[in-house]
Amino acid sequence: MHEHGGISVSQLSDRARGIFRDIVDSYLATGAPVGSRTLSRLGGLQLSPASIRNVMQDLEELGLLEAPHTSAGRVPTEQGLRLFVDGMMQVAVPDAADIAAIEAEAMRAGASLEDLLSRTTSALSGLAQCAAVVAAPKTEPVIRQLNLVPLGAGRALAILVGADGGIENRVIALPENLPREALEQAQNYVNARLSGLTLADAVARLQVEIDTNRAELDQLTATLVAEGLASWSSDGAGPVLIVRGQAHLLNDVDLDRARALLEELEEKAELARLLDQARQSDAMRIFIGAETRLFALSGSSVIAAPYRGADGRVIGVVGVIGPTRLNYARVVPMVDFTANRLSRLMA
Structure with missing residues (x-):
């Protein structure tokens, strides 16, 4: 309270x-x-x-x-x-037209989670005439294949192909005195022994195999594999933020305040921290103006609700950001419906 x-x-x-x-x-x-x-x-x-x-x-x-x-x-x-x-506010059920618009975008989404979240957030933004934001869990890629390409000067390009077809590159440092064939050895080991695992599971299996001498890798090559995997598994542990509809904020009669809010929305780390409060409280949260350090300058409000994965655990947050003069009675049930709809789609 x-x-x-x-x-x-x-x-x-x-x-x-x-x-x-x-x-x-x-x-x-x-x-x-x-x-x-x-x-x-x-x-x-x-x-x-x-x-x-x-x-x-x-x-x-x-x-x-x-x-x-x-x-x-x-x-x-x-x-x-x-x-x-x-x-005092009487929260109604969501408007039927609002429900239909959110449902239509959810059904139009492609196979990827990001497309679903992006479309749903865009629909919510348009209906509320505010910015809308969703915090999605960063999904850890499942390894399909690893390629290691020497770059010279003690560096190599690691190319990770995920099971979902996504490709990510990292430049990694090579251990000193690494034999020339070690890159190929490391690549072959990962593709033969660690393919199909998440990065965390791959790191754990590598450690077990090294400890039990089943890795069939010399120490330098094992170090190379461990460093290559670690360069991904330590990366981007925070949520992915999708912000849509910032242009709606320029409809505010107070342009100075609108500009301040747009600048505040660029503070992605602060925004993620704010949404995390809704995630941890496990329920709809409404933040008004100076109650949040992030929006103290613009005097803006945030209405945010968590959504859940297949196991019922909270995995993300969806919400609306706008002037304190939000139509709370309409937007609160709209955000609540969107969070529940995302939960059903994740189940």
Whole structure:
């Protein structure tokens, strides 16, 4: 749970709660400050502008509303938005048209996990009119074949072909005094004994075979194989981040804030750390403005939900990033549906 400066919804009078809800609803719909005359014209409150102004003043003193610049109207503070999201928001089921659009992109995706995540994230971004992001687990390649090509000057090019057809290259340092035939020996050993294994399993098997003298490799060649495998297995342990729809953020009326958010989105390590909080909490998370170090400058919000693999464990996170003036009631169920849909596709 989050603190709201010690204020809970139950501490607000029915009148204050009604006015606060109307202000938040209007602000989230239009982005414009809300004045007492606007509220009295809405008609539902049956109150004079003077009575509404008094309540708005009370809400401002509680830290739930603020007056932007010289405007006569008020907008909810980040603290006010948090109170609304946690205690007052009615989350509906996802809109049928939103569901259909996300489903269509998921079904259109190719065979690769990355294509599925990219298309789904793009659909979510378009529907929410915000940036959308997905953190996918970095899948460890399964070795199909290893080629080692000498480059001279104590280096070689290691070319790893994965079982999925992916090809990755690394330049590796060669042990000193390595015999010329050692590269071919190392390559043949990997292809004969380690093909079909993940990198982690290949490293483990190599160690066992060296320990039990079954590797049939001299020490320098065994070192070469170990270093070649280690150059991949230590690589990129973090999640793969796919960010889509950054251009939507430029629709924000506050261009300076939009630019700040775009710059913050470039901080991929910080973004991964933020999404990891949703992964660890095992549930939907909503971060508002300065609650996150990453988006403190732009005052942006993140709605993120974890999705699961076939064994039910959380393997990634999908979410939406935009101004604090998000349509939370619509976007929260949309993100939740997307996370559940990805979980079903992974099962």
